[in-house]
Amino acid sequence: xxxxxxxxxxxxxxxxxxxxxxxxxxSARSGSAxxxxxxxxxxxxxxxxxxxxxxxxxxxFLTFDFSIQYVAINxxxxxxxxxxxxxxxxxxxxxxxxxxxxxSIYTLIVVFQYRRRQPELYPWVLSVMLGILAFFLLVxxxxxxxxxxxxxxxxxxxxxxxxxxxxxxxxxxxxxxxGFTGFxxxxxxxxxxxxxxxxxxxxxxxxxRWTIIAWYFLSLGLxxxxxxxxxxxxxxxxxxxxxxxxxxxxxxxxxxxxxxxVMVQERRRMLKLWNLSLIILTFxxxxxxxxxxxxxxxxxxxxxxxxxxxxxxxGFLALALLGSFSLLASRMERLRAEGVLDSVVSRxxxxxxxxxxxxxxxxxxxxxxxxxxxxxxxxxxxxxVGAPFFNLVNIPVFLSLLFLMGVGxxxxxxxxxxxxxxxxxxxxxxxxxxxxxALRAVGVANGxxxxxxxxxVFVASTIALDLFRAVRAxxxxxxxxxxxxxxxxLRQNRRYGGFIVHLGILVVALGVAGSQAWSVQKEVTLDRGxxxxxxxYHVRFDGLSASEESNHAKVTGAFTVTNGGAGGDVxxxxxxxxxxxxxxxxxxxxxxxxxxxxxxxxxDFANDGSxxxxxxxxxxxxxxxxxxxxVLTLGAALAILPDARRTA
Amino acid sequence: xxxxxxxxxxxxxxxxxxxxxxxxxxxNPHDIPSPLLNRPAAAFSLTxxxxxxxxxxxxRGSVVVLNFWASWCVPACYDEAPALERxxxxxxDKGVTVVGVDVQDKEEAAREFLAKFNHSFPxxxxxxxxxxxDYGVYGVPETFFIDRQGRVRFKVVGGLTxxxxxxxxxxxxxxxx
Numbered sequence: 001x002x003x004x005x006x007x008x009x010x011x012x013x014x015x016x017x018x019x020x021x022x023x024x025x026x027s028a029r030s031g032s033a034x035x036x037x038x039x040x041x042x043x044x045x046x047x048x049x050x051x052x053x054x055x056x057x058x059x060x061f062l063t064f065d066f067s068i069q070y071v072a073i074n075x076x077x078x079x080x081x082x083x084x085x086x087x088x089x090x091x092x093x094x095x096x097x098x099x100x101x102x103x104s105i106y107t108l109i110v111v112f113q114y115r116r117r118q119p120e121l122y123p124w125v126l127s128v129m130l131g132i133l134a135f136f137l138l139v140x141x142x143x144x145x146x147x148x149x150x151x152x153x154x155x156x157x158x159x160x161x162x163x164x165x166x167x168x169x170x171x172x173x174x175x176x177x178x179g180f181t182g183f184x185x186x187x188x189x190x191x192x193x194x195x196x197x198x199x200x201x202x203x204x205x206x207x208x209r210w211t212i213i214a215w216y217f218l219s220l221g222l223x224x225x226x227x228x229x230x231x232x233x234x235x236x237x238x239x240x241x242x243x244x245x246x247x248x249x250x251x252x253x254x255x256x257x258x259x260x261x262v263m264v265q266e267r268r269r270m271l272k273l274w275n276l277s278l279i280i281l282t283f284x285x286x287x288x289x290x291x292x293x294x295x296x297x298x299x300x301x302x303x304x305x306x307x308x309x310x311x312x313x314x315g316f317l318a319l320a321l322l323g324s325f326s327l328l329a330s331r332m333e334r335l336r337a338e339g340v341l342d343s344v345v346s347r348x349x350x351x352x353x354x355x356x357x358x359x360x361x362x363x364x365x366x367x368x369x370x371x372x373x374x375x376x377x378x379x380x381x382x383x384x385v386g387a388p389f390f391n392l393v394n395i396p397v398f399l400s401l402l403f404l405m406g407v408g409x410x411x412x413x414x415x416x417x418x419x420x421x422x423x424x425x426x427x428x429x430x431x432x433x434x435x436x437x438a439l440r441a442v443g444v445a446n447g448x449x450x451x452x453x454x455x456x457v458f459v460a461s462t463i464a465l466d467l468f469r470a471v472r473a474x475x476x477x478x479x480x481x482x483x484x485x486x487x488x489x490l491r492q493n494r495r496y497g498g499f500i501v502h503l504g505i506l507v508v509a510l511g512v513a514g515s516q517a518w519s520v521q522k523e524v525t526l527d528r529g530x531x532x533x534x535x536x537y538h539v540r541f542d543g544l545s546a547s548e549e550s551n552h553a554k555v556t557g558a559f560t561v562t563n564g565g566a567g568g569d570v571x572x573x574x575x576x577x578x579x580x581x582x583x584x585x586x587x588x589x590x591x592x593x594x595x596x597x598x599x600x601x602x603x604d605f606a607n608d609g610s611x612x613x614x615x616x617x618x619x620x621x622x623x624x625x626x627x628x629x630x631v632l633t634l635g636a637a638l639a640i641l642p643d644a645r646r647t648a
Numbered sequence: 649x650x651x652x653x654x655x656x657x658x659x660x661x662x663x664x665x666x667x668x669x670x671x672x673x674x675x676n677p678h679d680i681p682s683p684l685l686n687r688p689a690a691a692f693s694l695t696x697x698x699x700x701x702x703x704x705x706x707x708r709g710s711v712v713v714l715n716f717w718a719s720w721c722v723p724a725c726y727d728e729a730p731a732l733e734r735x736x737x738x739x740x741d742k743g744v745t746v747v748g749v750d751v752q753d754k755e756e757a758a759r760e761f762l763a764k765f766n767h768s769f770p771x772x773x774x775x776x777x778x779x780x781x782d783y784g785v786y787g788v789p790e791t792f793f794i795d796r797q798g799r800v801r802f803k804v805v806g807g808l809t810x811x812x813x814x815x816x817x818x819x820x821x822x823x824x825x
Contacts, residue, residue, distance in 0.1 A: 277658070291669070310673060318666045325659035332655040370668060377671045525776075584752070604752070604777050613776070 003068055006056045006147035010140045013049035013100075016042040017134035024127035036123055040111050043130060046137070047104040054101055057088055057146060066157050069150040070094060076159040078551025082170065087160045089173050092294055092309070093146035098173065099290075100136040102181045107133060110185060118206065124192035125185075132184055135316050143309040159551060162578040162585045168228030176221030176248060180286040182214025183255065187283035187324075190276050194327045199272055199334045204262045209640045211262075215255050216636035222248055223508075223629040234586040234601045236521060236617040238625060241390040246369045247289030250362045254282040257358035260408070264348045267413060269338035273328070274355070276335070280324045285362075287317045292369070343415035350408040357397050357404070364393045399451055402509060405502055406459035409495075410466060427465060432458030452513040456506045463499045489638060497639025504632030507624050514621030521617035523603070528610055535618040537598055538562045542570070544609035552578045554587075557602045557612055561591075573602040573614065596620045683784075684800045689714075689792065690782035694749070694772035697759060702747065702770050704798065711739075711820045712794040713746045713813065716774075716785045719757040725789050728807035729765040735813040736769040743796075744817055748772070751780050751788055795820050 020042030027035035059065075061084045066072040074087040074094070089098040107129045114122045140146060186207035193203035225245065226238035239245060258278040265271050291313035328335075341349060368389050410424040436454030444450060467488075474484040489496045524532040526541035533539075542558040555575050562568040574587040590599040597619045605612035684690075689712075693703035704712065715732055717725040736746040748771035750758045755773065762771055774780055783792060793802040793816045802816045 314666065314669055314673075317669075318662075321662045321666070322659050325662060326656075329655040329658055370665075373668055373672050377668060 002056050002060050002065055003147040003149045006053055006068075007141075007145065009049045009052045009056070010137060010145070010147070013046045013053070014134060014137035014141055016046045016049065017130045017137055020046065021127045021130035021134060024123045024130065028123035028127070036126075039123070039126055039130070040115065043104070043107050043111055043126065046130070046133060047108050050097070050101045050104050050137075053097055053140075053146070054088070057094065057097065058085060061085065061087055064157070066155075067150060067153045068146075069148040070146050072150050072154055072157040074157070074160050076157040076551060078549075079157075079160055080165075080550060083160055083165050086164070086170050089177075090160050090164050090169070093140070093144045093148075095173065095177075096136055096139050096144055097146050099177050099181060100133060100140060102177050103129070103133050103136060103184060106181055106185055110188075114206075120196055120198065121189060121192040121203065121206075124195050125188045128188035128191045129184060132188075132320075135312075139309060139312055143312050159578065162552065162576060163232060166228060166232050168224055168232065172221060172224040172228055175217050175224055179214050179216075179218025179221050180248075180251070180289070182210060182217060183251065183279070183283050183286055185210040185214070186258075186279050190279045191324060191327065194276065194324075194331050197331065197334060199276075199331060201266050201269070204265060204275065208262070211255065211259060212636060212640050215252070215259055216632070216640075218248065218252050218255065219632055219636075220629065222252060223625065223632075226625060230622065231588055231590065234588045234615075236519070236599055236601075236615075236619055238515075238622065241365075241368070241387045243369050244289070244293050246365045246390075247285075247292045250365050250369075251282045251285035251289065253358050253362035253365070254278055254285060257355045257362075258282060260351050260358075261355050264351050268348055270341070270348065271352075272337065273332070273335040276328055277325075278355075278359075280321070280328065281362075283324075284317065284321050287313065287320060291317055345411070345416045345421070347408060347411045347413045347416075350404055350411055354401060354404045354408055357401050361394055361397045361401075364397075365390065368393075395448065398509075399448075399455060402452065402455040402459060402506075405505070406455070406462045409499065409502070410462055424462065424465070428458045428461035431461040446517045449513050449517040452509060456510055456513075459502065460506055463503060467496070467499070490641070493638050493641045497635050497637075497641070500635030500638060501632055502635070504628045504630075504635055506628075507631055508628030511621050511624030511628060514624065515619055518620040519617060519622075521615060523613065523615045525611055525613040532614075532616060534616045535596075536563055537616070537618060539571075539600065539614070539616050541612055541614070544605055544612065549576075552576045555602075555605065557605070557614070559589075559600055559614065561598055561600075563598075571598070571600045573600045575602050575605075592623050594623060597622055684792075685803065686799055686801065689794045689798055689800045690779070692749075692779045692782065694774065694779065696770045696772040697750075697755075697762060698770075700770065702772055704794070707745050707747075708798055709743075709796055711744045711796055711817060712792075713744065713817070714749065714783070714792040714794060715746065715808065716749050716751050716780055716783070716788050716790045717761075718751045718753045718788045719761040720753065724807040725761075728789055728809070729761075729767070731808055731810045731813065733765060733767055733769070734810060735808075735817070738814075739817055740769075742821060744821070745769070749774050749779055751785065752777060793817070793820060795823065 020039040023035045023039035023042065026032065027039060057070075060068050060071045061075055062081075064071070064075065064077060070091065070093050071087075074090050075084050079087065088094045107126070110125060110129060114125065118125070186203075189203040189207045193199055222245075225248070229240070230236070230238040255278075258275065261271050261275055261278060265275050291310065294309050294313060341352075343349070406428060407425070412420045432454040435457035436450045439450055439453055444453075467485075470488050470492075471481065471484045474488055475481065479487060520535050522532070522534050526532060526539075528541055528543055531538050531540040538561070540560045540562075542560055545556050545558070547554050547556065554577070556572050557574065559571045559573070560568045561571055569591060571589040571591070573589040575584045576587055577584045586601050586603075588599060588601050590597050597617075599617040599619055601615040601617075603613035603615060689704060691704050693701060693705070696702055713732075713735065715728075717729075719725075732746060732748070736744075740746075746769040748767065748769065750771060750773045753773065758771075758773065783790075789807060791804045791808045792800050793804075795801045801820060804812055804816075
């Protein structure tokens with residue numbers, strides 16, 4: 001009965017979401033409180049029903065209910081316990097369920113937070129959010145029903161895609177979807193503000209923390225995706241400019257632009273049209289990303305299966321973009337700036353530049369991603385656009401952004417004086433040059449790396465200098481160093497949260513620059529007992545062993561790695577053979593280090609264990625990406641604390 | 649905002665992008681070719697399952713259909729196998745050679761596969777995976793069409809059909825040798 005219950009719950013949730021959206025609109029028009037309450041109850045009901053769908057799905061997975069096609073495809077009797085839970089979002093249908101569930105949670109939080117506080121905007125916000133939720137429930141009802149029955153019931157399932165049987169798959173989609181769906185909240189507020197005609201700063205102030213939360217989860221999702229790619233895919237990289245990575249990166253870029261440009265509107269009452277456009281674009285890009293991954297129109301390692309689902313998403317994308325941009329156009333008269341740009345040397349113009357670069361980056365990524373399609377449509381030529389294009393156009397953009405990251409937060413609003421520039425930037429610029437020169441002196445010759453590292457030191461120095469001065473000022477009022485620092489961080493949490501996020505980005509930037517420039521690898525075939533040498537590491541092939549795991553067979557190599565005279569560490573890269581998959585999966589083994597990782601991938605081998613081909617990599621500074629993620633988390637947490645200055 | 653119609657330029661700008669995406673439904677992303685297209689095909693020399701040597705060099709002057717397969721590749725390699733044999737029979741007298749390269753396989757299983765489909769064209773194992781690496785194969789089956797000058801001209805990812813094979817071969821055979 002689970003398929004029937006699940007399908008029933010989905011349809012009921014769809015009806016509730018549609019009713020709730022309509023009731024909220026009617027209440028906004030008529031002022032009827034009863035209709036609004038009914039819409040809210042519909043939102044709560046939809047949440048409860050989607051939660052029930054998740055519970056039913058989990059139950060089906062845990063009890064191996066192969067009468068459900070989705071369960072039969074994504075699990076088998078050997079699938080370990082926690083992968084039976086993550087299998088829930090391991091493929092198309094389940095990922096939509098997860099998406100809907102998160103969206104319904106966000107809707108619920110909006111209901112409880114704003115039902116009394118924003119009487120004018122709130123009904124429209126509720127309506128927009130429920131409307132979007134209704135779309136995802138429609139997808140769950142027609143093109144991608146998760147509870148589709150399978151007859152006859154097979155004795156065993158096919159099993160989860162082996163690449164997804166990894167701990168990263170527990171957190172990566174969850175973080176990513178929390179990011180994607182999170183942007184629905186600021187988008188809904190923006191739409192409500194346009195509909196009601198309150199196009200001032202209000203919607204921005206209300207949604208500031210929502211935007212940071214969504215941005216943070218999206219960043220985290222991207223980093224965890226990189227980690228997954230690094231330790232599962234076995235090519236030693238973390239980012240490949242794959243269309244689907246790009247699909248998640250584009251909204252990140254526009255959202256980052258949005259996070260900065262709203263500050264200009266708050267302070268200077270400019271960029272109203274721009275901010276609305278950015279949030280529409282960000283939301284549109286999250287839908288575009290979903291469309292790209294699920295329609296199969298562009299080849300990618302991440303693609304889900306194809307089907308009519310693409311047409312649903314394209315239709316929704318068209319509706320969302322045309323609808324919201326038309327709404328924007330119809331309110332154009334109200335969106336005139338009240339402030340003006342006084343000087344090019346000012347914080348607002350730096351933020352404008354930052355926006356320009358971020359949007360340019362988003363555009364080039366978009367262009368590169370859809371270019372194969374464009375080329376085929378216009379010239380009939382099939383081509384593929386790869387990493388070289390994206391790196392070529394984006395490296396200068398990202399270096400410029402690094403520079404602006406140092407300048408933007410400390411330059412004065414309106415018009416910066418020579419005094420302001422000198423006070424805030426002279427020492428950091430010198431520090432940057434000294435750092436680059438020092439690196440050059442110790443033998444770093446790569447110009448891009450020198451530039452990147454010099455910029456990182458420059459930005460870090462601006463932050464350190466600012467923090468040092470502020471703490472020193474507080475110490476004059478009698479606090480000790482640590483009390484002064486904590487007091488400052490908590491009192492000006494928004495400012496210093498932002499700075500810490502910037503530090504996190506700097507650490508990530510160091511990781512990217514270092515790993516791109518200094519990683520080395522080699523591929524060798526070793527006889528048993530033979531060693532290979534790479535960058536001071538000696539890797540000796542000790543032998544192979546075969547084993548039968550719960551859901552796959554595995555051939556494991558033993559390789560003793562020594563560096564210098566030390567005792568040595570045995571690495572066990574393996575190849576896993578899953579019955580449901582055509583080609584074996586490489587299981588990488590590695591040792592992470594602060595400055596370098598040793599990373600071994602098992603390639604071909606002789607069945608008698610006499611020789612094996614391996615790829616050995618010494619990947620430098622990759623760990624900094626993950627450390628940057630932790631710093632980013634601290635900064636984001638600080639930034640979303642309630643504003644101490646207002647409550648105090 | 650000077651003219652009132654100008655503001656509608658923003659929503660209007662979305663339309664071409666949507667149309668482009670809609671066009672995407674008509675295309676097949678698996679056709680996106682490899683960077684090897686129109687480049688000289690990588691040389692290989694292998695020993696077939698029947699013990700005969702075979703190399704790209706020795707086939708110069710004829711059109712080559714280079715098919716990468718494996719016995720564990722279910723179902724695509726099994727689906728395309730009859731089409732490959734039919735293509736070989738139809739075209740072998742017109743200056744076309746079909747060559748199968750068996751990737752990461754067990755010998756007995758591979759021989760069983762060949763016997764099952766009665767393959768009469770040359771098939772060779774790729775013991776160290778070197779040829780598949782040279783051709784950038786990332787999954788089986790993949791098929792490369794190499795012209796008389798030894799350049800890779802078409803690549804097909806996934807099962808080959810009679811129609812696709814005929815389409816590509818007729819195009820290559822029409823070219824002056």
